[in-house]
Amino acid sequence: MEFSPELLGLGERARAAARRLAFADTNVKDLALRAMAAALRQGETEILAANEQDVSAAAAQGLAASLLSRLTLTPEGIRDIAGAVEAVADLPDPIGGGEFWTRPNGLKIEKTRVPLGVVAIIYEARPNVTADAAALCLKSGNACILRGGTEALRSNLVLSRLISAAAENAGLPAACVQTLPGSDRAYVEQLMRLNRYVDVLIPRGGAALIQNVVQNSTVPVIETGTGVCHAFVDAAADMDKAVRVVFNAKTNKPGVCNALETLLVHRAAAADYLPRLAAELRTAGVEMRGCPETRTLIPDALAATEADWRTEYNDFILSIRVVADLDEALDHIYRYGTKHSETILTEDCAAARRFLRETDAAAVYLNASTRFTDGGRFGFGAEIGISTQKLHTRGPMGLTELTTIKYVVYGDGQIV
Amino acid sequence: MEFSPELLGLGERARAAARRLAFADTNVKDLALRAMAAALRQGETEILAANEQDVSAAAAQGLAASLLSRLTLTPEGIRDIAGAVEAVADLPDPIGGGEFWTRPNGLKIEKTRVPLGVVAIIYEARPNVTADAAALCLKSGNACILRGGTEALRSNLVLSRLISAAAENAGLPAACVQTLPGSDRAYVEQLMRLNRYVDVLIPRGGAALIQNVVQNSTVPVIETGTGVCHAFVDAAADMDKAVRVVFNAKTNKPGVCNALETLLVHRAAAADYLPRLAAELRTAGVEMRGCPETRTLIPDALAATEADWRTEYNDFILSIRVVADLDEALDHIYRYGTKHSETILTEDCAAARRFLRETDAAAVYLNASTRFTDGGRFGFGAEIGISTQKLHTRGPMGLTELTTIKYVVYGDGQIV
Numbered sequence: 001m002e003f004s005p006e007l008l009g010l011g012e013r014a015r016a017a018a019r020r021l022a023f024a025d026t027n028v029k030d031l032a033l034r035a036m037a038a039a040l041r042q043g044e045t046e047i048l049a050a051n052e053q054d055v056s057a058a059a060a061q062g063l064a065a066s067l068l069s070r071l072t073l074t075p076e077g078i079r080d081i082a083g084a085v086e087a088v089a090d091l092p093d094p095i096g097g098g099e100f101w102t103r104p105n106g107l108k109i110e111k112t113r114v115p116l117g118v119v120a121i122i123y124e125a126r127p128n129v130t131a132d133a134a135a136l137c138l139k140s141g142n143a144c145i146l147r148g149g150t151e152a153l154r155s156n157l158v159l160s161r162l163i164s165a166a167a168e169n170a171g172l173p174a175a176c177v178q179t180l181p182g183s184d185r186a187y188v189e190q191l192m193r194l195n196r197y198v199d200v201l202i203p204r205g206g207a208a209l210i211q212n213v214v215q216n217s218t219v220p221v222i223e224t225g226t227g228v229c230h231a232f233v234d235a236a237a238d239m240d241k242a243v244r245v246v247f248n249a250k251t252n253k254p255g256v257c258n259a260l261e262t263l264l265v266h267r268a269a270a271a272d273y274l275p276r277l278a279a280e281l282r283t284a285g286v287e288m289r290g291c292p293e294t295r296t297l298i299p300d301a302l303a304a305t306e307a308d309w310r311t312e313y314n315d316f317i318l319s320i321r322v323v324a325d326l327d328e329a330l331d332h333i334y335r336y337g338t339k340h341s342e343t344i345l346t347e348d349c350a351a352a353r354r355f356l357r358e359t360d361a362a363a364v365y366l367n368a369s370t371r372f373t374d375g376g377r378f379g380f381g382a383e384i385g386i387s388t389q390k391l392h393t394r395g396p397m398g399l400t401e402l403t404t405i406k407y408v409v410y411g412d413g414q415i416v
Numbered sequence: 417m418e419f420s421p422e423l424l425g426l427g428e429r430a431r432a433a434a435r436r437l438a439f440a441d442t443n444v445k446d447l448a449l450r451a452m453a454a455a456l457r458q459g460e461t462e463i464l465a466a467n468e469q470d471v472s473a474a475a476a477q478g479l480a481a482s483l484l485s486r487l488t489l490t491p492e493g494i495r496d497i498a499g500a501v502e503a504v505a506d507l508p509d510p511i512g513g514g515e516f517w518t519r520p521n522g523l524k525i526e527k528t529r530v531p532l533g534v535v536a537i538i539y540e541a542r543p544n545v546t547a548d549a550a551a552l553c554l555k556s557g558n559a560c561i562l563r564g565g566t567e568a569l570r571s572n573l574v575l576s577r578l579i580s581a582a583a584e585n586a587g588l589p590a591a592c593v594q595t596l597p598g599s600d601r602a603y604v605e606q607l608m609r610l611n612r613y614v615d616v617l618i619p620r621g622g623a624a625l626i627q628n629v630v631q632n633s634t635v636p637v638i639e640t641g642t643g644v645c646h647a648f649v650d651a652a653a654d655m656d657k658a659v660r661v662v663f664n665a666k667t668n669k670p671g672v673c674n675a676l677e678t679l680l681v682h683r684a685a686a687a688d689y690l691p692r693l694a695a696e697l698r699t700a701g702v703e704m705r706g707c708p709e710t711r712t713l714i715p716d717a718l719a720a721t722e723a724d725w726r727t728e729y730n731d732f733i734l735s736i737r738v739v740a741d742l743d744e745a746l747d748h749i750y751r752y753g754t755k756h757s758e759t760i761l762t763e764d765c766a767a768a769r770r771f772l773r774e775t776d777a778a779a780v781y782l783n784a785s786t787r788f789t790d791g792g793r794f795g796f797g798a799e800i801g802i803s804t805q806k807l808h809t810r811g812p813m814g815l816t817e818l819t820t821i822k823y824v825v826y827g828d829g830q831i832v
Contacts, residue, residue: 019750023773103795107784116806117776195630199806214611218631220639220807241829248831334435356824357439360533368523368827377832378823379519390532390615390820391636392808404806407794408772411784413657415664416793 011197125149427613541565
């Protein structure tokens with residue numbers, strides 16, 4: 001592949017910045033993060049002006065209202081973004097530490113945490129991700145190359161410039177945060193193959209964006225975010241809990257990856273449970289799509305098709321299936337699950353144990369909402385995304401997940 | 417991409433086997449490993465017959481002597497392979513364990529180790545890798561799909577069949593170990609894109625094999641093995657240690673990835689050190705290729721070109737460069753290093769600290785041979801390869817590195 005001189009320059013600067021950031025003091029990094037937050041607050045007028053241009057242009061091109069709302073920044077939104085950057089400064093530094101052991105020949109081996117190096121992040125038109133990603137990468141000692149959605153380019157360039165200048169004033173390389181200079185798709189194609197400068201690529205966004213990166217990147221990828229999450233209501237479920245948790249997992253924020261998409265109900269519980277749940281779901285305007293047995297208990301449920309079991313609705317829609325037992329529920333999740341988050345509602349320890357052990361997912365729950373699969377709610381302070389692959393890490397990725405390891409070996413002339 | 421029914425069947429069986437292996441008892445896995453070792457010993461005649469066919473065919477096609485020697489099995493070699501499988505049974509099970517924490521809302525979160533799932537391994541014509549890889553994957557609860565070099569196909573199919581039958585006799589799924597049924601290159605192309613069944617792909621072998629996988633796989637890859645390893649002999653080096661360690665790193669086994677390729681020498685040490693080292697290297701028949709300053713001190717050294725600094729010789733050849741100071745050494749490694757293993761020879765703590773901290777590699781050494789970057793020598797018991805990427809892990813990959821994590825969350829009706 002031919003690389004443009006612009007992109008090569010950006011890659012080389014990122015790698016040089018990463019080289020210095022790798023052993024920057026925690027104090028310096030935290031100072032830079034606080035300076036970044038201050039710069040965002042002080043740059044409010046400039047940010048809003050650029051964002052208004054983005055929003056007008058996107059509206060003129062007919063961008064959907066929900067996407068326009070994600071694109072739009074407000075003075076309050078900017079203050080929230082600055083606050084989130086400061087919150088990252090308050091988190092512990094993930095770099096360093098580690099274990100030591102000594103080999104019989106006297107070699108002392110230390111396994112320590114170091115930054116990944118250069119992290120590229122490709123995301124959609126949400127300018128807040130620009131500051132979030134920059135802050136998490138800087139705190140973990142990584143240089144980042146950001147490529148947000150085209151519609152947010154003006155906003156992102158201003159945000160990135162303010163952040164980068166603040167980092168430089170604090171004594172760090174300006175290139176620790178860089179945004180791709182234009183919206184040319186060729187840049188993205190090249191970025192996905194820039195192995196000589198980029199250590200890891202993280203796509204954040206919808207299924208199409210993520211699949212494009214997985215299919216075309218030669219740079220190692222952390223796949224994020226697709227979730228067809230299941231709840232299984234067992235025969236031994238506490239019905240009140242089961243209604244509350246399933247209602248929450250479906251309706252609290254249906255547009256996100258940890259929202260519930262498919263409900264499986266043990267046949268012995270269905271007649272009692274489903275009508276009660278349906279009454280609740282109707283109050284929230286949830287469309288139900290069920291198997292034949294479900295539809296005898298919920299007359300207004302539509303017929304679910306094979307495609308429904310595979311669909312991440314990201315909407316007020318729930319597919320429902322009655323199953324004979326735990327085995328059938330496990331088989332359904334094995335077949336249709338995306339290994340994101342699955343929950344069982346039961347008071348039976350044996351059923352809980354089997355479900356938690358035999359279900360293959362980043363997070364498995366007993367009697368709790370799948371909506372908890374989130375860096376903040378897990379106690380990681382912040383997250384860069386939710387990994388749905390097995391390599392490197394699974395589930396919420398906080399600062400530690402933006403690091404790798406290095407072996408430091410102390411010898412005194414040892415040979416093999 | 418169109419997948420052949422054969423490969424899809426193999427993928428589906430691997431995934432089903434992985435589902436069961438994931439929570440197989442340690443005792444059952446160890447029993448299966450011991451049964452596998454016994455089956456290899458009992459199958460000696462059959463293995464040797466298949467191997468002889470492979471070797472004759474390869475010799476007839478003019479395979480190089482060094483590759484023929486790697487391909488050839490002997491009765492003693494088979495007993496070594498069986499012993500290595502038993503050694504894996506003796507290692508601790510990496511699955512389970514983990515940390516617990518409780519959130520303010522009462523949720524208990526457990527971070528536990530689980531298998532990767534289905535691991536595919538593509539390697540060259542070394543039949544011993546077949547048994548090694550199968551044993552490490554089984555112990556870590558992973559199903560594996562193996563694709564060794566074409567020249568070893570007959571040997572591998574016999575080994576794989578014996579291993580698989582032994583696992584099945586011990587109560588595990590036969591498909592926990594499968595070998596691609598033919599040497600058709602189309603199978604490899606498909607395997608690299610079989611994301612729906614394969615969780616991780618590990619290439620083991622030469623640079624061409626690894627680059628083919630990195631460039632073409634959509635399945636997450638752990639890149640292994642390329643190493644342009646450096647030694648830096650500082651002004652404050654102990655000259656005896658520096659001669660011993662550099663000689664060992666270069667000559668002990670030059671064909672492997674952790675062997676030394678480039679020597680950097682501090683100008684203040686060069687006149688004393690280089691003639692002494694050269695005298696030793698000549699006894700082992702090492703060809704030296706040096707910078708102009710090196711050649712004034714080692715008259716028989718050839719002139720090193722730019723290409724030499726980038727070359728992994730895997731042979732009795734060493735490139736040598738005199739540098740002004742530690743900074744120039746660090747810059748050289750930053751520019752030409754492959755982030756595998758680098759060592760500094762010095763008695764100066766400040767220089768050691770800077771080198772160990774500022775050099776970006778899987779393993780960095782003080783006064784020790786780079787040849788220690790090896791799972792066995794690190795105390796991991798065995799290894800599936802050496803990761804030279806940042807994602808997932810770096811350096812020697814033992815059993816723990818063949819696992820990932822899973823969050824198990826215990827609630828009592830918690831909602832967001």
